[in-house]
Amino acid sequence: MIEAPAGTARMTGRSVVFLHAHPDDESIFTAAAIRRLADRGARVVLVTATRGEEGTPLTPLRPGETLVSRRVRELESACALLGVARLVILGHRDSGMAGAPTNGHPRAFARQVLSSARALVDLVDEERAEALVHYDGRGIYGHPDHIAVARLGRWVVHRMQVTGYEATVNPEHLLAGPRHLVEGSRPRSATRHLGSRPAEITTTLRASTAELLTKRRAMAAHDSQVPREAVTATEFGRVYEHEWFVGSGQHGILDEVADDPTGRNSGASLSA
Numbered sequence: 001m002i003e004a005p006a007g008t009a010r011m012t013g014r015s016v017v018f019l020h021a022h023p024d025d026e027s028i029f030t031a032a033a034i035r036r037l038a039d040r041g042a043r044v045v046l047v048t049a050t051r052g053e054e055g056t057p058l059t060p061l062r063p064g065e066t067l068v069s070r071r072v073r074e075l076e077s078a079c080a081l082l083g084v085a086r087l088v089i090l091g092h093r094d095s096g097m098a099g100a101p102t103n104g105h106p107r108a109f110a111r112q113v114l115s116s117a118r119a120l121v122d123l124v125d126e127e128r129a130e131a132l133v134h135y136d137g138r139g140i141y142g143h144p145d146h147i148a149v150a151r152l153g154r155w156v157v158h159r160m161q162v163t164g165y166e167a168t169v170n171p172e173h174l175l176a177g178p179r180h181l182v183e184g185s186r187p188r189s190a191t192r193h194l195g196s197r198p199a200e201i202t203t204t205l206r207a208s209t210a211e212l213l214t215k216r217r218a219m220a221a222h223d224s225q226v227p228r229e230a231v232t233a234t235e236f237g238r239v240y241e242h243e244w245f246v247g248s249g250q251h252g253i254l255d256e257v258a259d260d261p262t263g264r265n266s267g268a269s270l271s272a
Ligand SMILES: [Zn+2]
Pocket: 021, 022, 025, 143, 146
């Protein structure tokens, strides 16, 4: 158990569920949020919809390893780094990128998204979670499984009357800095269609030095998916130190640990 940083409110007894699409999304989009909540004593439950079957391995698989076994192991390593108290894998199949033939697989998450609604409602209930973190309506960047996370997340937030936080990116921030993984292979001019408009973003975290190091390690744990250059880059902080959310419902736990978007009000933040 890691001690809460001095001067921070204890959040022991409070819990939050993070819903993500694939192993690695938790680290890329919400590592600092998870680590900060865990450091404050909150219980963080991570739900991952798929095992990322459609990912392309960037590094050779080891003998006896499958892409799925590798990605689950990477996810478990990231969870340990981030302080996740419980990992739940829903076990849907990765739908693949928009337009791929795998979108039509009968077990594809995007095709059977609401079949997990009951399981997620029961989990939020069992964990007495006060907030559910999922994705903005665009699925941050349009992957069918990410849009499915947004649909499922919004449904559960409405049904359970918990605070919703839709993880997103700020396209203006991305355009101003070095390339973020979410920009993928699309032309830079298309970046402005990613994430949410800055005016929609309610809650911003800026990783502290320690949180940023943990985020870098958690992303590096997914080495079959996250290019080594991304996590070793000197500009890593400029690209990944911010995490953005669109809140819905009551002011909630993530707002309590948020930073001013400029980072000016966070004693823990570092300058870029
Ligand atoms: Zn994903």
